[in-house]
Amino acid sequence: MKRSKVSNNVIRRLPRYLRKLDELTEAGISRISSSDMGQQLGLTPSQIRQDLSCFGGFGQQGYGYSVPALREQIAAILGMDRGYRAILIGVGNIGHALIDNFCFSDWGVTLSAAFDVKSELIGSSLNGTAIYSMDELERYLEENPVDIAVLTVPKDAALPVTERLIAAGIDAIWNFTNIELTGPDSDVLVENIHFSDSLLSLSYYISERRDEQQTK
Amino acid sequence: MKRSKVSNNVIRRLPRYLRKLDELTEAGISRISSSDMGQQLGLTPSQIRQDLSCFGGFGQQGYGYSVPALREQIAAILGMDRGYRAILIGVGNIGHALIDNFCFSDWGVTLSAAFDVKSELIGSSLNGTAIYSMDELERYLEENPVDIAVLTVPKDAALPVTERLIAAGIDAIWNFTNIELTGPDSDVLVENIHFSDSLLSLSYYISERRDEQQTK
DNA sequence: TAGATTGTTAATCGATTAACAATC
DNA sequence: TAGATTGTTAATCGATTAACAATC
Numbered sequence: 003m004k005r006s007k008v009s010n011n012v013i014r015r016l017p018r019y020l021r022k023l024d025e026l027t028e029a030g031i032s033r034i035s036s037s038d039m040g041q042q043l044g045l046t047p048s049q050i051r052q053d054l055s056c057f058g059g060f061g062q063q064g065y066g067y068s069v070p071a072l073r074e075q076i077a078a079i080l081g082m083d084r085g086y087r088a089i090l091i092g093v094g095n096i097g098h099a100l101i102d103n104f105c106f107s108d109w110g111v112t113l114s115a116a117f118d119v120k121s122e123l124i125g126s127s128l129n130g131t132a133i134y135s136m137d138e139l140e141r142y143l144e145e146n147p148v149d150i151a152v153l154t155v156p157k158d159a160a161l162p163v164t165e166r167l168i169a170a171g172i173d174a175i176w177n178f179t180n181i182e183l184t185g186p187d188s189d190v191l192v193e194n195i196h197f198s199d200s201l202l203s204l205s206y207y208i209s210e211r212r213d214e215q216q217t218k
Numbered sequence: 219m220k221r222s223k224v225s226n227n228v229i230r231r232l233p234r235y236l237r238k239l240d241e242l243t244e245a246g247i248s249r250i251s252s253s254d255m256g257q258q259l260g261l262t263p264s265q266i267r268q269d270l271s272c273f274g275g276f277g278q279q280g281y282g283y284s285v286p287a288l289r290e291q292i293a294a295i296l297g298m299d300r301g302y303r304a305i306l307i308g309v310g311n312i313g314h315a316l317i318d319n320f321c322f323s324d325w326g327v328t329l330s331a332a333f334d335v336k337s338e339l340i341g342s343s344l345n346g347t348a349i350y351s352m353d354e355l356e357r358y359l360e361e362n363p364v365d366i367a368v369l370t371v372p373k374d375a376a377l378p379v380t381e382r383l384i385a386a387g388i389d390a391i392w393n394f395t396n397i398e399l400t401g402p403d404s405d406v407l408v409e410n411i412h413f414s415d416s417l418l419s420l421s422y423y424i425s426e427r428r429d430e431q432q433t434k
Numbered sequence: 435t436a437g438a439t440t441g442t443t444a445a446t447c448g449a450t451t452a453a454c455a456a457t458c
Numbered sequence: 459t460a461g462a463t464t465g466t467t468a469a470t471c472g473a474t475t476a477a478c479a480a481t482c
Contacts, residue, residue, distance in 0.1 A: 011449070013422050017415035021398060035463065044400060047463090048451050055465055063464040064458040080418045081425035095319040099311040100413075109414050110421065149424060174424050176417060182237060184260060191427065193420035197316075197411065198325050199233035201392060202296045204409035205326065206229050208365060208390050209297035211407065227473070251439065263439090264475050271441055279440040280482040439482085446475070453468080458461105 008056045015053055016076055018043060023073040035066035082110030088176070089148050091163055092155030093118040093133055096178055100154065101128045111150065115142060143170040152176045153183075164190075224272045231269055232292055234259060239289040251282035298326030304392070305364050307379055308371030309334040309349055312394055316370065317344045327366065331358060359386040368392045369399075380406075 022043055026034060036047040043050075054060055054067075060075050061067045077083060088111050090097055097116065106113045116133045118124065124135045134142060142148075151172050155163050160181040167175060167190070174191040177183050183192045238259055242250060252263040259266075270276055270283075276291050277283045293299060304327050306313055313332065322329045332349045334340065340351045350358060358364075367388050371379050376397040383391060383406070390407040393399050399408045 009449070013419055014415070016422070017412070017418040018398070020418070021396065021412075021414070025398070037463085043398070046451060048453095049449090051463090051465065052450075059465060061464050062458060063456070064462045066463065079422065081421040082418070084421070084425060086421060086424065095315040096312075099315040103311040104413055106417075109417055111417065150420065173427075174420055176420055180237065182234070182241070182259070191420065191423050193416055193423070195411065195413065195416055196233070196237075197320055198237070199230070200409055200411055201322075201325055201327065202233040202236070202298070203229055204366065204390055204392055204407065205297040205300070205302060206232070206295065207407050207409070208302065209300060211389075225473070253439085262475060264477095265473090267439090267441065268474075275441060277440050278482060279480070280438045282439065437482105440480085442478090442480100444475105444477080446473100448473080449471085451468105451470070454466090455464105456466100457464080 012053045012056055015045075015049075016080055019050075019053075020073065020076045020080065023069055023076070026069050027073065032069050033066050034069055036061070039067075077110070080110075084110065086111045086149040087147055088113050088150040088152055089142070090116040090131070090152040090154060091118075091136075091139070091167075092153065092159065093120070093123055093128070094154060094156065097152075097154035098128065100152065100178075101131050113152075114146065114148070117142075139166060140170050143172065148172065150174045150176055152178070154178045157181060228269045228272055231261075231265075232296055235266075235269075236289065236292045236296065239285055239292070242285050243289065248285050249282050250285055252277070255283075293326070296326075300326065301328065302326065302365040303328050303330050303363055304366040304368055305330060305358070306332040306347070306368040306370060307334075307352075307355070307383075308369065308375065309336070309339055309344070310370060310372065313368075313370035314344065316368065316394075317347050329368075330362065330364070333358075355382060356386050359388065364388065366390045366392055368394070370394045373397060 019039075022039065036050040039045075040047040040050050051061075054072075057075070057079050060072050088106060090101060090113060093101065093116050101113065101116060113131055116128065116131050117136050117139055118133055119136045123133045126133055151167050151174070153160065153163065153175050157179055160179040160183070164175065164183055168188050172190060174193070175183060177192055177194045180196060180198055183194070235255075238255065252266040255261075256263040256266050267277070270288075273291070273295050276288050304322060306317060306329060309317070309332050313334075317329065317332060329347055332344065332347050333352050333355055334349055335352050339349045342349055367383050367390070369376065369379065369391050373395055376395040376399070380391065380399055384404050388406060390409070391399060393408055393410045396412060396414055399410070
Protein backbone atom coordinates (compact mmCIF):
# COMPACT_ATOMS: atom_id res chain seq x y z
CA MET A 3 0.00 0.00 0.00
CA LYS A 4 1.54 3.28 -1.05
CA ARG A 5 1.02 6.15 1.34
CA SER A 6 2.61 8.98 -0.57
CA LYS A 7 0.77 11.86 1.11
CA VAL A 8 -2.82 11.34 0.21
CA SER A 9 -4.81 14.54 0.60
CA ASN A 10 -7.13 15.15 3.54
CA ASN A 11 -10.13 15.43 1.29
CA VAL A 12 -9.57 11.92 0.02
CA ILE A 13 -9.18 10.52 3.54
CA ARG A 14 -12.41 12.15 4.67
CA ARG A 15 -14.29 10.51 1.82
CA LEU A 16 -13.05 6.99 2.53
CA PRO A 17 -15.31 6.40 5.55
CA ARG A 18 -18.29 7.47 3.45
CA TYR A 19 -17.32 4.93 0.81
CA LEU A 20 -17.06 2.28 3.50
CA ARG A 21 -20.47 3.16 4.86
CA LYS A 22 -22.02 3.07 1.41
CA LEU A 23 -20.40 -0.30 0.69
CA ASP A 24 -21.87 -1.67 3.93
CA GLU A 25 -25.28 -0.43 2.85
CA LEU A 26 -24.86 -2.12 -0.53
CA THR A 27 -23.80 -5.37 1.13
CA GLU A 28 -26.88 -5.26 3.31
CA ALA A 29 -29.00 -4.69 0.21
CA GLY A 30 -27.41 -7.76 -1.37
CA ILE A 31 -25.52 -5.87 -4.08
CA SER A 32 -22.14 -7.35 -4.82
CA ARG A 33 -20.73 -5.14 -7.57
CA ILE A 34 -20.89 -1.46 -8.38
CA SER A 35 -19.45 0.90 -10.96
CA SER A 36 -17.89 4.24 -10.13
CA SER A 37 -20.75 6.02 -11.85
CA ASP A 38 -23.47 4.28 -9.82
CA MET A 39 -21.52 4.88 -6.64
CA GLY A 40 -21.00 8.50 -7.62
CA GLN A 41 -24.70 8.94 -8.22
CA GLN A 42 -25.54 7.53 -4.82
CA LEU A 43 -23.03 9.70 -2.99
CA GLY A 44 -23.37 12.86 -5.02
CA LEU A 45 -19.83 12.63 -6.39
CA THR A 46 -18.44 12.36 -9.91
CA PRO A 47 -17.29 8.93 -11.12
CA SER A 48 -13.91 10.49 -11.86
CA GLN A 49 -13.46 11.51 -8.28
CA ILE A 50 -14.20 8.07 -6.95
CA ARG A 51 -11.81 6.41 -9.37
CA GLN A 52 -9.17 9.03 -8.67
CA ASP A 53 -9.58 8.59 -4.90
CA LEU A 54 -9.32 4.82 -5.02
CA SER A 55 -6.37 4.87 -7.37
CA CYS A 56 -4.37 6.64 -4.66
CA PHE A 57 -4.14 3.24 -3.00
CA GLY A 58 -4.07 0.88 -5.96
CA GLY A 59 -6.32 -0.49 -8.65
CA PHE A 60 -9.20 -2.19 -6.94
CA GLY A 61 -11.58 -2.39 -9.88
CA GLN A 62 -11.87 -4.37 -13.03
CA GLN A 63 -12.31 -2.83 -16.45
CA GLY A 64 -15.69 -3.43 -17.98
CA TYR A 65 -17.03 -4.70 -14.67
CA GLY A 66 -16.61 -2.18 -11.90
CA TYR A 67 -15.77 -2.89 -8.27
CA SER A 68 -16.54 -5.94 -6.16
CA VAL A 69 -18.43 -4.61 -3.16
CA PRO A 70 -17.00 -7.02 -0.55
CA ALA A 71 -13.45 -6.80 -1.93
CA LEU A 72 -13.46 -3.01 -2.06
CA ARG A 73 -14.95 -2.88 1.40
CA GLU A 74 -12.08 -4.93 2.79
CA GLN A 75 -9.49 -2.84 0.96
CA ILE A 76 -10.86 0.41 2.34
CA ALA A 77 -11.17 -1.07 5.83
CA ALA A 78 -7.48 -2.00 5.66
CA ILE A 79 -6.48 1.44 4.36
CA LEU A 80 -8.33 3.05 7.27
CA GLY A 81 -6.49 0.82 9.72
CA MET A 82 -9.55 -1.07 10.91
CA ASP A 83 -7.58 -4.31 11.01
CA ARG A 84 -4.81 -2.97 13.22
CA GLY A 85 -6.53 -3.61 16.52
CA TYR A 86 -6.18 -0.12 17.93
CA ARG A 87 -6.98 0.24 21.59
CA ALA A 88 -8.74 3.18 23.17
CA ILE A 89 -9.49 4.51 26.63
CA LEU A 90 -12.21 7.00 27.44
CA ILE A 91 -11.70 9.86 29.84
CA GLY A 92 -14.66 11.54 31.49
CA VAL A 93 -17.77 9.41 32.03
CA GLY A 94 -20.24 12.26 31.95
CA ASN A 95 -23.26 12.41 29.74
CA ILE A 96 -21.51 12.14 26.40
CA GLY A 97 -18.87 9.70 27.62
CA HIS A 98 -21.60 7.52 29.03
CA ALA A 99 -23.48 7.62 25.74
CA LEU A 100 -20.37 6.60 23.81
CA ILE A 101 -19.60 3.67 26.10
CA ASP A 102 -23.18 2.47 25.99
CA ASN A 103 -24.07 3.07 22.39
CA PHE A 104 -21.11 3.60 20.14
CA CYS A 105 -19.88 0.28 18.84
CA PHE A 106 -16.11 0.79 18.81
CA SER A 107 -15.51 -2.79 17.70
CA ASP A 108 -17.51 -2.20 14.51
CA TRP A 109 -14.67 0.08 13.48
CA GLY A 110 -11.85 -2.15 14.62
CA VAL A 111 -11.19 -0.33 17.88
CA THR A 112 -11.27 -1.86 21.34
CA LEU A 113 -12.38 0.31 24.24
CA SER A 114 -10.37 -1.13 27.10
CA ALA A 115 -11.05 1.21 30.01
CA ALA A 116 -12.68 4.42 31.16
CA PHE A 117 -11.56 6.99 33.71
CA ASP A 118 -13.35 9.52 35.87
CA VAL A 119 -12.94 11.50 39.06
CA LYS A 120 -16.36 10.76 40.56
CA SER A 121 -15.92 8.22 43.36
CA GLU A 122 -19.39 6.74 42.84
CA LEU A 123 -18.38 5.65 39.32
CA ILE A 124 -14.91 4.32 40.10
CA GLY A 125 -14.79 0.57 40.37
CA SER A 126 -18.05 0.03 38.51
CA SER A 127 -18.33 -0.94 34.89
CA LEU A 128 -20.51 0.14 31.99
CA ASN A 129 -21.36 -2.10 29.07
CA GLY A 130 -18.36 -4.23 29.97
CA THR A 131 -15.93 -1.33 30.31
CA ALA A 132 -14.33 -0.87 33.72
CA ILE A 133 -14.15 2.64 35.16
CA TYR A 134 -10.95 3.61 36.95
CA SER A 135 -9.92 6.61 38.99
CA MET A 136 -8.13 9.40 37.16
CA ASP A 137 -5.30 8.83 39.64
CA GLU A 138 -4.61 5.52 37.95
CA LEU A 139 -4.35 6.99 34.45
CA GLU A 140 -0.56 7.12 34.19
CA ARG A 141 -0.09 3.69 35.70
CA TYR A 142 -2.67 2.22 33.33
CA LEU A 143 -1.00 3.79 30.31
CA GLU A 144 2.34 2.37 31.41
CA GLU A 145 1.02 -1.11 31.83
CA ASN A 146 -1.35 -1.33 28.87
CA PRO A 147 -1.09 -0.60 25.19
CA VAL A 148 -3.31 2.37 24.32
CA ASP A 149 -3.46 4.06 20.93
CA ILE A 150 -6.33 6.50 21.31
CA ALA A 151 -7.65 8.61 24.17
CA VAL A 152 -11.30 9.56 23.83
CA LEU A 153 -11.62 12.91 25.55
CA THR A 154 -15.10 13.52 26.98
CA VAL A 155 -14.26 15.59 30.04
CA PRO A 156 -15.81 18.95 30.96
CA LYS A 157 -14.38 22.05 29.29
CA ASP A 158 -12.16 23.06 32.21
CA ALA A 159 -10.50 19.69 32.46
CA ALA A 160 -9.68 19.48 28.76
CA LEU A 161 -6.28 21.15 28.72
CA PRO A 162 -4.85 19.70 31.97
CA VAL A 163 -5.95 16.19 31.01
CA THR A 164 -4.51 16.62 27.53
CA GLU A 165 -1.18 17.59 29.05
CA ARG A 166 -1.19 14.49 31.21
CA LEU A 167 -1.98 12.34 28.19
CA ILE A 168 0.80 13.88 26.14
CA ALA A 169 3.24 13.54 29.04
CA ALA A 170 2.27 9.88 29.28
CA GLY A 171 3.11 9.51 25.60
CA ILE A 172 -0.32 9.12 24.05
CA ASP A 173 -0.33 9.30 20.25
CA ALA A 174 -3.85 10.28 19.32
CA ILE A 175 -6.78 12.08 20.93
CA TRP A 176 -10.39 11.89 19.84
CA ASN A 177 -11.59 15.20 21.21
CA PHE A 178 -15.24 15.77 22.11
CA THR A 179 -14.63 18.90 24.17
CA ASN A 180 -15.28 22.29 22.73
CA ILE A 181 -11.67 23.30 23.29
CA GLU A 182 -9.18 23.84 20.48
CA LEU A 183 -6.47 21.31 21.29
CA THR A 184 -4.69 21.56 17.96
CA GLY A 185 -1.82 23.79 18.99
CA PRO A 186 1.47 24.03 17.16
CA ASP A 187 3.26 22.68 20.27
CA SER A 188 2.96 18.91 20.46
CA ASP A 189 2.75 16.40 17.66
CA VAL A 190 -0.12 14.39 19.10
CA LEU A 191 -2.80 13.60 16.54
CA VAL A 192 -6.10 15.31 17.35
CA GLU A 193 -9.41 14.53 15.73
CA ASN A 194 -12.22 16.81 16.80
CA ILE A 195 -15.94 16.34 17.13
CA HIS A 196 -17.13 19.88 17.63
CA PHE A 197 -20.91 19.77 17.95
CA SER A 198 -21.15 23.54 18.00
CA ASP A 199 -19.11 24.01 14.83
CA SER A 200 -21.40 21.62 13.05
CA LEU A 201 -24.56 23.29 14.32
CA LEU A 202 -23.24 26.73 13.41
CA SER A 203 -22.43 25.62 9.88
CA LEU A 204 -25.98 24.38 9.54
CA SER A 205 -27.23 27.68 10.94
CA TYR A 206 -25.20 29.47 8.28
CA TYR A 207 -26.60 27.39 5.45
CA ILE A 208 -30.16 27.95 6.66
CA SER A 209 -29.50 31.69 6.79
CA GLU A 210 -27.94 31.68 3.35
CA ARG A 211 -30.90 29.88 1.88
CA ARG A 212 -33.47 32.15 3.53
CA ASP A 213 -31.60 35.24 2.34
CA GLU A 214 -31.62 33.88 -1.20
CA GLN A 215 -35.36 33.23 -1.02
CA GLN A 216 -35.87 36.78 0.24
CA THR A 217 -34.01 38.19 -2.75
CA LYS A 218 -36.10 36.27 -5.24
CA MET B 219 -23.89 41.41 4.01
CA LYS B 220 -22.96 39.98 0.66
CA ARG B 221 -23.53 36.27 0.28
CA SER B 222 -22.15 35.66 -3.15
CA LYS B 223 -21.46 31.94 -2.81
CA VAL B 224 -18.85 31.70 -0.15
CA SER B 225 -16.98 28.42 -0.33
CA ASN B 226 -17.61 25.58 2.10
CA ASN B 227 -14.07 25.70 3.39
CA VAL B 228 -14.55 29.27 4.50
CA ILE B 229 -17.84 28.49 6.25
CA ARG B 230 -16.27 25.59 8.14
CA ARG B 231 -13.55 27.86 9.45
CA LEU B 232 -15.90 30.54 10.77
CA PRO B 233 -17.02 28.59 13.86
CA ARG B 234 -13.35 28.03 14.72
CA TYR B 235 -12.74 31.75 14.50
CA LEU B 236 -15.73 32.35 16.75
CA ARG B 237 -14.45 29.84 19.29
CA LYS B 238 -11.00 31.39 19.28
CA LEU B 239 -12.46 34.87 19.72
CA ASP B 240 -14.44 33.64 22.73
CA GLU B 241 -11.24 32.24 24.20
CA LEU B 242 -9.49 35.56 23.63
CA THR B 243 -12.36 37.43 25.26
CA GLU B 244 -12.14 35.19 28.28
CA ALA B 245 -8.40 35.84 28.43
CA GLY B 246 -9.11 39.59 28.43
CA ILE B 247 -7.62 40.23 24.99
CA SER B 248 -9.53 42.85 23.03
CA ARG B 249 -7.61 43.13 19.77
CA ILE B 250 -5.77 40.73 17.52
CA SER B 251 -3.96 40.81 14.20
CA SER B 252 -4.46 38.28 11.45
CA SER B 253 -0.93 36.99 11.96
CA ASP B 254 -1.40 36.34 15.70
CA MET B 255 -4.72 34.70 15.03
CA GLY B 256 -3.18 32.63 12.26
CA GLN B 257 -0.41 31.50 14.54
CA GLN B 258 -2.88 30.39 17.18
CA LEU B 259 -5.07 28.49 14.73
CA GLY B 260 -2.36 27.11 12.47
CA LEU B 261 -3.52 29.15 9.47
CA THR B 262 -1.79 31.78 7.35
CA PRO B 263 -2.63 35.44 8.00
CA SER B 264 -3.58 35.71 4.33
CA GLN B 265 -6.21 33.05 4.68
CA ILE B 266 -7.83 34.69 7.66
CA ARG B 267 -7.94 38.09 5.94
CA GLN B 268 -9.21 36.50 2.74
CA ASP B 269 -11.92 34.58 4.64
CA LEU B 270 -13.15 37.62 6.53
CA SER B 271 -13.12 39.82 3.47
CA CYS B 272 -15.78 37.56 1.94
CA PHE B 273 -18.20 39.30 4.27
CA GLY B 274 -16.75 42.79 4.52
CA GLY B 275 -13.86 44.67 6.01
CA PHE B 276 -13.96 44.10 9.74
CA GLY B 277 -10.43 45.17 10.56
CA GLN B 278 -8.51 48.37 10.79
CA GLN B 279 -5.22 48.99 9.03
CA GLY B 280 -2.27 49.25 11.35
CA TYR B 281 -4.34 47.95 14.25
CA GLY B 282 -5.89 44.59 13.51
CA TYR B 283 -9.32 43.35 14.56
CA SER B 284 -11.38 44.26 17.59
CA VAL B 285 -12.10 40.96 19.31
CA PRO B 286 -15.64 41.76 20.52
CA ALA B 287 -16.63 43.48 17.26
CA LEU B 288 -15.36 40.66 15.08
CA ARG B 289 -17.02 38.14 17.35
CA GLU B 290 -20.37 39.81 16.86
CA GLN B 291 -19.89 40.05 13.09
CA ILE B 292 -19.11 36.35 12.77
CA ALA B 293 -21.98 35.44 15.08
CA ALA B 294 -24.30 37.38 12.78
CA ILE B 295 -22.86 35.79 9.64
CA LEU B 296 -23.45 32.34 11.13
CA GLY B 297 -27.06 33.25 11.89
CA MET B 298 -26.72 33.07 15.66
CA ASP B 299 -28.97 36.09 16.04
CA ARG B 300 -31.82 34.68 14.01
CA GLY B 301 -33.47 32.78 16.82
CA TYR B 302 -33.66 29.43 15.09
CA ARG B 303 -35.80 26.82 16.78
CA ALA B 304 -35.02 23.14 16.99
CA ILE B 305 -36.76 19.96 18.03
CA LEU B 306 -34.98 16.75 18.94
CA ILE B 307 -36.19 13.36 17.80
CA GLY B 308 -35.16 10.23 19.66
CA VAL B 309 -34.39 10.58 23.37
CA GLY B 310 -31.97 7.68 23.56
CA ASN B 311 -28.51 7.90 24.95
CA ILE B 312 -27.14 10.51 22.62
CA GLY B 313 -30.36 12.52 22.45
CA HIS B 314 -30.49 12.55 26.23
CA ALA B 315 -26.88 13.74 26.40
CA LEU B 316 -27.60 16.57 23.98
CA ILE B 317 -30.68 17.76 25.86
CA ASP B 318 -28.85 17.64 29.18
CA ASN B 319 -25.45 18.93 28.22
CA PHE B 320 -25.37 20.72 24.92
CA CYS B 321 -26.15 24.36 25.41
CA PHE B 322 -28.18 25.15 22.31
CA SER B 323 -28.82 28.70 23.49
CA ASP B 324 -25.08 29.43 23.51
CA TRP B 325 -25.27 29.16 19.73
CA GLY B 326 -28.47 31.09 19.30
CA VAL B 327 -30.72 28.07 18.93
CA THR B 328 -33.74 27.25 21.07
CA LEU B 329 -34.57 23.62 21.70
CA SER B 330 -38.32 23.73 22.03
CA ALA B 331 -39.39 20.09 22.25
CA ALA B 332 -38.28 16.48 22.06
CA PHE B 333 -40.05 13.42 20.68
CA ASP B 334 -39.83 9.71 21.37
CA VAL B 335 -41.82 6.52 21.10
CA LYS B 336 -41.14 5.20 24.61
CA SER B 337 -44.28 5.71 26.69
CA GLU B 338 -42.32 6.06 29.92
CA LEU B 339 -40.63 9.18 28.54
CA ILE B 340 -43.66 10.83 26.96
CA GLY B 341 -45.11 13.59 29.08
CA SER B 342 -41.97 14.03 31.14
CA SER B 343 -39.39 16.72 30.61
CA LEU B 344 -35.61 16.87 30.62
CA ASN B 345 -33.64 19.95 31.49
CA GLY B 346 -36.75 22.02 30.75
CA THR B 347 -37.52 20.36 27.42
CA ALA B 348 -40.88 18.57 27.20
CA ILE B 349 -40.95 15.13 25.58
CA TYR B 350 -43.87 14.38 23.27
CA SER B 351 -45.06 11.25 21.54
CA MET B 352 -43.89 10.70 17.99
CA ASP B 353 -47.58 10.62 17.07
CA GLU B 354 -47.75 14.33 17.83
CA LEU B 355 -44.84 15.26 15.56
CA GLU B 356 -46.83 16.47 12.56
CA ARG B 357 -49.29 18.39 14.68
CA TYR B 358 -46.48 20.05 16.59
CA LEU B 359 -44.71 21.06 13.39
CA GLU B 360 -47.92 22.57 12.08
CA GLU B 361 -48.56 24.59 15.19
CA ASN B 362 -45.03 25.68 16.03
CA PRO B 363 -42.20 27.29 14.12
CA VAL B 364 -39.34 24.81 13.80
CA ASP B 365 -36.20 25.37 11.76
CA ILE B 366 -34.02 22.40 12.66
CA ALA B 367 -34.74 18.77 13.48
CA VAL B 368 -32.03 17.09 15.54
CA LEU B 369 -32.08 13.46 14.50
CA THR B 370 -30.91 11.12 17.27
CA VAL B 371 -33.05 8.07 16.55
CA PRO B 372 -31.77 4.49 16.16
CA LYS B 373 -30.40 3.50 12.75
CA ASP B 374 -33.56 1.78 11.56
CA ALA B 375 -35.78 4.74 12.31
CA ALA B 376 -33.55 7.22 10.49
CA LEU B 377 -35.04 7.02 7.00
CA PRO B 378 -38.74 6.76 7.90
CA VAL B 379 -38.47 9.64 10.36
CA THR B 380 -36.58 11.71 7.80
CA GLU B 381 -39.38 11.14 5.31
CA ARG B 382 -41.95 12.31 7.83
CA LEU B 383 -39.88 15.41 8.57
CA ILE B 384 -39.52 16.24 4.90
CA ALA B 385 -43.22 15.62 4.28
CA ALA B 386 -43.96 17.99 7.16
CA GLY B 387 -41.84 20.61 5.44
CA ILE B 388 -38.78 20.72 7.66
CA ASP B 389 -35.89 22.72 6.23
CA ALA B 390 -32.82 21.39 7.98
CA ILE B 391 -31.74 18.21 9.73
CA TRP B 392 -28.85 17.85 12.15
CA ASN B 393 -28.14 14.17 11.66
CA PHE B 394 -26.49 12.10 14.39
CA THR B 395 -27.41 8.73 12.89
CA ASN B 396 -24.89 6.74 10.96
CA ILE B 397 -27.13 6.78 7.90
CA GLU B 398 -26.33 8.72 4.75
CA LEU B 399 -29.31 11.05 4.43
CA THR B 400 -27.80 13.28 1.78
CA GLY B 401 -29.58 11.88 -1.23
CA PRO B 402 -30.08 13.71 -4.50
CA ASP B 403 -33.87 13.57 -3.97
CA SER B 404 -35.00 16.29 -1.56
CA ASP B 405 -33.55 19.71 -0.97
CA VAL B 406 -33.58 19.54 2.81
CA LEU B 407 -30.33 20.76 4.34
CA VAL B 408 -28.47 17.97 6.13
CA GLU B 409 -25.56 18.46 8.47
CA ASN B 410 -24.00 15.23 9.65
CA ILE B 411 -22.20 14.25 12.82
CA HIS B 412 -20.77 10.89 11.88
CA PHE B 413 -18.81 9.62 14.88
CA SER B 414 -17.54 6.63 12.95
CA ASP B 415 -16.23 8.70 10.03
CA SER B 416 -14.30 10.81 12.47
CA LEU B 417 -12.86 7.83 14.34
CA LEU B 418 -11.89 6.12 11.08
CA SER B 419 -10.08 9.22 9.86
CA LEU B 420 -8.12 9.25 13.09
CA SER B 421 -7.41 5.55 12.66
CA TYR B 422 -6.07 6.31 9.19
CA TYR B 423 -3.77 9.07 10.41
CA ILE B 424 -2.40 6.85 13.18
CA SER B 425 -1.72 4.11 10.63
CA GLU B 426 -0.07 6.55 8.24
CA ARG B 427 2.21 7.85 10.96
CA ARG B 428 3.19 4.39 12.17
CA ASP B 429 3.95 3.26 8.62
CA GLU B 430 6.18 6.28 8.16
CA GLN B 431 8.02 5.54 11.38
CA GLN B 432 8.49 1.96 10.22
CA THR B 433 10.10 3.15 7.02
CA LYS B 434 12.57 5.40 8.81
C1' DT C 435 5.20 61.12 11.20
C1' DA C 436 6.68 56.15 11.11
C1' DG C 437 5.24 51.53 11.93
C1' DA C 438 1.88 48.21 11.54
C1' DT C 439 -1.58 45.83 9.44
C1' DT C 440 -5.42 45.70 6.63
C1' DG C 441 -8.15 44.57 2.07
C1' DT C 442 -7.40 43.12 -2.40
C1' DT C 443 -5.18 41.83 -6.63
C1' DA C 444 -2.06 38.58 -8.78
C1' DA C 445 0.58 34.23 -8.60
C1' DT C 446 0.84 29.69 -7.13
C1' DC C 447 -0.58 25.57 -5.82
C1' DG C 448 -3.65 21.64 -5.41
C1' DA C 449 -7.97 19.28 -6.22
C1' DT C 450 -11.59 18.04 -9.30
C1' DT C 451 -13.21 16.91 -13.76
C1' DA C 452 -12.78 15.33 -18.45
C1' DA C 453 -10.97 12.41 -21.81
C1' DC C 454 -9.29 8.23 -23.55
C1' DA C 455 -6.34 4.24 -24.25
C1' DA C 456 -6.15 -0.20 -22.03
C1' DT C 457 -8.58 -4.28 -21.11
C1' DC C 458 -11.86 -7.30 -18.81
C1' DT D 459 -16.25 -10.09 -30.28
C1' DA D 460 -18.58 -5.80 -28.62
C1' DG D 461 -19.78 -3.17 -24.66
C1' DA D 462 -18.58 -1.47 -20.43
C1' DT D 463 -15.73 0.49 -17.25
C1' DT D 464 -11.43 0.99 -15.32
C1' DG D 465 -6.79 3.58 -14.26
C1' DT D 466 -4.33 7.44 -15.58
C1' DT D 467 -2.90 11.50 -18.02
C1' DA D 468 -4.15 16.17 -19.26
C1' DA D 469 -7.21 20.20 -18.71
C1' DT D 470 -9.86 22.93 -15.82
C1' DC D 471 -11.29 24.89 -11.99
C1' DG D 472 -10.99 26.71 -7.32
C1' DA D 473 -8.56 27.63 -3.07
C1' DT D 474 -4.52 29.21 -0.76
C1' DT D 475 -0.59 32.09 -0.51
C1' DA D 476 2.17 36.07 -1.59
C1' DA D 477 2.69 40.78 -2.49
C1' DC D 478 1.70 45.48 -1.98
C1' DA D 479 -0.73 49.83 -2.16
C1' DA D 480 -3.84 52.06 1.00
C1' DT D 481 -4.34 53.92 5.45
C1' DC D 482 -5.08 53.88 10.42
